[in-house]
Amino acid sequence: MDNQTIKESSGINSSGQSPNLALSEIDIILNSIPDVIIRFDVSGNILWWNKNLAEVVEKSDTQLLSSCFSDLFESCCGVAAENLIDKTVSYGFTEIDALLLTSAGRKRYHLKCSIVESLSEHEILVVGRDVDERAQMEDALKQSQSELQKLIDALPFLVFLVTINNEYILANKTFCEFVGKSHNEIIGFKHNDIFNTHACECFNRDNDKVIHERKSVHYDDVIEINKKSVNLSMEKFPLFDEENNIYAICGVIEDVTAQFQLQRQLQQTQKMEAIGQLTGGIAHDFNNVLASIMGYTNLTRKQIKKFKDEKVDSYLAQITRAGERARDLVQQLLAFSRGDVGGLQVLQPEPLAKEAIKMLRSLIPSSINLNLKIRSNNINHYIEVDPVQFHQGLMNLVINAKDAIKSGSGNIDVSLKYMSNVKHICNSCHLGFSGKFIQLSVKDTGEGINQKIMERIFDPFFTTKEIGKGSGMGLSMLHGIVHGSGGHIVVTSDNDQANSGTTIQVFFPEVKPDNTNKNIIKLAAEKVVNINAGKTILIIDDEKMITEYLYELLNHEGYNVVTYNNPSEGLRYFLDNHQSVDIVISDQTMPSLTGYDLATLIMGKGFDVPFILCTGYTDLSIDLDTIDNGIDVLMSKPFDNDLLLQHITQLLQLYEK
Numbered sequence: 001m002d003n004q005t006i007k008e009s010s011g012i013n014s015s016g017q018s019p020n021l022a023l024s025e026i027d028i029i030l031n032s033i034p035d036v037i038i039r040f041d042v043s044g045n046i047l048w049w050n051k052n053l054a055e056v057v058e059k060s061d062t063q064l065l066s067s068c069f070s071d072l073f074e075s076c077c078g079v080a081a082e083n084l085i086d087k088t089v090s091y092g093f094t095e096i097d098a099l100l101l102t103s104a105g106r107k108r109y110h111l112k113c114s115i116v117e118s119l120s121e122h123e124i125l126v127v128g129r130d131v132d133e134r135a136q137m138e139d140a141l142k143q144s145q146s147e148l149q150k151l152i153d154a155l156p157f158l159v160f161l162v163t164i165n166n167e168y169i170l171a172n173k174t175f176c177e178f179v180g181k182s183h184n185e186i187i188g189f190k191h192n193d194i195f196n197t198h199a200c201e202c203f204n205r206d207n208d209k210v211i212h213e214r215k216s217v218h219y220d221d222v223i224e225i226n227k228k229s230v231n232l233s234m235e236k237f238p239l240f241d242e243e244n245n246i247y248a249i250c251g252v253i254e255d256v257t258a259q260f261q262l263q264r265q266l267q268q269t270q271k272m273e274a275i276g277q278l279t280g281g282i283a284h285d286f287n288n289v290l291a292s293i294m295g296y297t298n299l300t301r302k303q304i305k306k307f308k309d310e311k312v313d314s315y316l317a318q319i320t321r322a323g324e325r326a327r328d329l330v331q332q333l334l335a336f337s338r339g340d341v342g343g344l345q346v347l348q349p350e351p352l353a354k355e356a357i358k359m360l361r362s363l364i365p366s367s368i369n370l371n372l373k374i375r376s377n378n379i380n381h382y383i384e385v386d387p388v389q390f391h392q393g394l395m396n397l398v399i400n401a402k403d404a405i406k407s408g409s410g411n412i413d414v415s416l417k418y419m420s421n422v423k424h425i426c427n428s429c430h431l432g433f434s435g436k437f438i439q440l441s442v443k444d445t446g447e448g449i450n451q452k453i454m455e456r457i458f459d460p461f462f463t464t465k466e467i468g469k470g471s472g473m474g475l476s477m478l479h480g481i482v483h484g485s486g487g488h489i490v491v492t493s494d495n496d497q498a499n500s501g502t503t504i505q506v507f508f509p510e511v512k513p514d515n516t517n518k519n520i521i522k523l524a525a526e527k528v529v530n531i532n533a534g535k536t537i538l539i540i541d542d543e544k545m546i547t548e549y550l551y552e553l554l555n556h557e558g559y560n561v562v563t564y565n566n567p568s569e570g571l572r573y574f575l576d577n578h579q580s581v582d583i584v585i586s587d588q589t590m591p592s593l594t595g596y597d598l599a600t601l602i603m604g605k606g607f608d609v610p611f612i613l614c615t616g617y618t619d620l621s622i623d624l625d626t627i628d629n630g631i632d633v634l635m636s637k638p639f640d641n642d643l644l645l646q647h648i649t650q651l652l653q654l655y656e657k
Contacts, residue, residue, distance in 0.1 A: 036100070036109065036128040039116070044069040044085055047123065058103035073098040074106065088113040088124050097135070100128065107132040158253035161239070164211060164246060166190045166204060178255070180226055199223040202232065203251070210236050210249050220256075231260040264430045283330050287616030288543045290330075291638035294323040295549040298641045299556070327638055344384045344485065346511055349438055350374055352387055353416050356394045364402055367409040374416045381418045383438050383508035389481045396478060397442040397504055404446025404502060413443045422507060426488035428458045428479045433488045437507040445501045449493040457491070482506055535652055536560040536580050540570035540598065541587040541614070550585065553641060554648075567593035571601065578607050583651060588615035596629065603630030610651035614639065 030037060031051035039048040045068050054064065057072065069085060075098065088094045094113045099106040109128035116125045152159050153173035161170035171179075171186045179186065179194060191200045202221045209217055216237035223230055233256045239248040301316045357372045364370045394414070401412045416438065423434040449457065458479045482489055487508040494500035537559050541547050547563035554561045562581075564570030567590045574581055584602070586595035595613045602609065611630050616637040633647045 034130075036126075038072075038126045038128070040069055040085065040124040040126065042085060042089060042122055042124070046072075056100065056102045071101075073100055073109075073111075075099070084111070084113055084126075085124055088115060089122065097131070098128075108135045156254075158251070158255070160186075160251045160253075161248045162191075162207075162251070163248055164207075166207065168194075169248060175253075178225070195223075195225070199225055202234075205234075206236060207249055210238050211246055214238055214246065229257075230255060231257045261425070261430055283616055285616070286330060287327070287637040288546055290323050290327055291616070292543075292545040292549050294320055294327075294638045295553060295641065297323070299549075299552055302556075323638065344386055346382050346384050346513060347387060348381070349383050349385075349390070349416055349440065349508065352385075352390050353394065353414065353440065356391045357398075357414060360395060360398050363399070364412070365408065368402060368405055369411045370398070371411065371413045372415075373413060381438055382511050382513050383485065383487075384511045385485045385508060386481070393478045393481045393506070394440065394442075396475070397506075400475070401442055401444035401446065401502070404444050404448075406447055410445035410501075411443075412445075413441075415439075415441045415443075417441075418510070419507075424488065424490050424507070427454070427491040428489045429483060431488070433507070436510040437487070438510060440506040440508065441503060443501060443503040448500050449491070449502050451493075454491065454493070458489075478506070482508070485509075534558060534560065535582040536562065537648070538570065538574055538581045538584045539563045539586075540567055540584070540590070540595075541565065542567070542590040543587070546587070553644075557645060559648075567591075567595075567598055571598060574602065574607075574609075575605070578609070581609060582655075583610040583612070583648060585612045585614065588613055596631070599630040608655070610648075610655050612644075612647060612651070 033050060034052060036053040036056060037050040038046060038053060041047055046064055049064055054061070057064075059067070073084075084094055084096060084098070092115050095111065096113075097108055097110050100109045108131055110131045111126055111128045113124055113126050116123045149172075152170075155172060155174060158175040158178050159170070159172040160168060160175050162168050167188060167190055168186050169188075171183060176183055176186060181194065186194060191203045194200075195203060202223050205221070206217045206219060216235060218233075218235050220231070220233050223232060233254045235252045237250055238246040239250055241247045297316050297319045301313055301320075304312050304316065353372065353374070357370065361370055398412060398414065405412075418436075419439050420436050421434075422437045422439070423432075425432050458475050479489065485508055487506060490505040490507070491502065492505075493502040537554055539547050539550050539554075539561060541550075541563075542565050544565050547565060551561045551563055562573065564573060567586070570586075571593065574584065584599075586598050588595040595615070599611045599613065602611065610632050612633045612635060613631045614635050614637055632651055635644065635647070
């Protein structure tokens with residue numbers, strides 16, 4: 001460059017001297033600066049440059065003088081470098097990043113551009129600093145942070161960072177989705193800006209402990225968020241800076257709601273199995289005792305009629321009713337523990353519900369409105385259920401609803417409707433279910449169910465009623481009835497608001513119509529006259545009190561009765577005397593040989609003899625309509641004397657034909 005150019009660019013006077021510095025000193029200063037310094041006219045043509053620019057781009061003075069701004073710089077980060085001069089002229093000063101075309105390739109420079117008043121017109125002075133290495137580090141850092149964020153976002157856990165003042169500085173995608181807020185709605189905010197009071201306490205819990213003890217803490221909690229109860233397992237630990245000071249707290253949370261539900265399901269299953277085993281263990285012996293008590297009571301009533309003592313007969317009737325109540329209680333336990341609902345039939349629920357409500361109106365005070373609502377879409381939909389137990393289950397629900405209305409006045413709404421897209425979690429078995437269902441709903445305006453006892457309402461014998469006013473088997477029996485039909489139960493209740501009441505929804509799966517009727521007993525139970533006196537009946541039961549009672553009953557009716565308490569000995573007697581045995585009555589559960597096996601052995605040897613199987617409890621599924629096992633009638637203990645005699649008479653008549 002010539003001296004005149006240097007003078008003009010440096011503000012040196014015409015004499016070639018600055019008031020303070022000589023020309024050579026200015027030259028040395030400008031050329032020793034590590035930044036690139038360039039002077040352009042408003043058209044972008046290069047007027048002057050320092051030594052560093054020439055070295056970086058490796059161009060001669062002639063090449064540089066013939067160059068313009070766009071020959072040296074390219075756009076960077078979306079900013080148009082060619083517009084730099086116009087912006088500088090308009091605003092007087094501009095800063096941008098641009099790519100300088102150096103001999104080693106494109107490098108990022110940070111440019112500061114300002115207007116310089118020359119002798120003739122406005123010119124642009126550009127000072128550029130090499131920030132390529134720093135920019136690369138920043139890009140690498142951003143890339144690293146982006147990769148780290150992607151990794152954190154991919155985690156199935158909720159991850160967040162808060163300062164020691166509880167302000168969020170990081171939250172992963174899972175956390176944002178869980179909270180239901182965007183990233184911008186979380187970062188910079190505190191717990192109480194995001195959560196309700198209880199959830200805020202959960203997320204803020206033990207922060208002071210983490211800071212003071214300088215170690216991680218773990219705790220579990222249950223919060224309500226987005227109107228759902230969620231179980232959380234939370235781990236918190238401190239983050240330290242280079243000086244070993246805590247600058248943030250990291251939280252890693254796992255939503256363990258699904259695992260908690262599985263645990264509840266397992267506990268429920270284990271509880272059911274335990275109750276089933278307990279019930280099964282006592283049912284056989286208990287029903288044998290009941291059969292003996294009720295049998296002998298009925299025999300005594302027949303005898304007492306000769307003396308026409310009505311008072312004694314009324315006492316005996318009370319004993320019979322007490323025995324029937326004990327029998328029903330055992331059946332309810334069996335229904336709860338095994339889902340044993342007896343004879344299932346494919347039926348339309350509408351007439352069953354109407355019949356039950358018709359009977360229930362007389363039991364509900366007139367101050368309580370009992371309403372039945374049946375949707376028109378329920379027509380032509382079917383469920384598989386025991387009609388008697390459906391009736392009993394609905395009665396229990398309505399009676400419970402009545403008892404929940406403490407004020408004596410209110411509403412009970414019973415509805416029945418078809419639902420094609422059901423998706424719920426059962427409050428009884430805690431399993432999820434979905435599909436097509438018939439929903440039976442009972443809603444009351446009572447005081448509701450306290451959430452603390454919600455988990456226990458299906459437990460056998462659990463009741464909130466006063467002693468003597470409830471057995472606690474209503475909902476537990478409903479559990480057995482509904483689940484035995486493949487259904488589920490959903491309970492919603494709000495104990496905090498007055499008259500909010502409780503709604504119990506029973507979901508029966510939709511089934512196809514079936515005209516077949518699975519009956520346990522193949523023969524009709526109509527009353528017949530005993531005309532078979534003198535016939536021989538073989539009774540095999542390991543309980544002596546049962547064989548003695550049956551001996552008295554049947555002998556009184558004129559039959560020849562042979563009894564055995566050992567099944568092997570009873571079988572041997574039959575094989576030796578089969579021609580004289582007209583009918584066999586056997587217990588199911590006996591040592592060494594069950595009644596089912598006994599019937600199979602007799603049939604297998606070619607003997608065609610009437611066979612009645614009696615059971616107090618069995619886990620066998622015996623379908624008399626489809627299995628040819630030699631059993632004609634299956635009766636449950638304790639059985640009705642008249643019904644037993646009817647079956648004996650019918651079988652003897654049938655086999656004589």
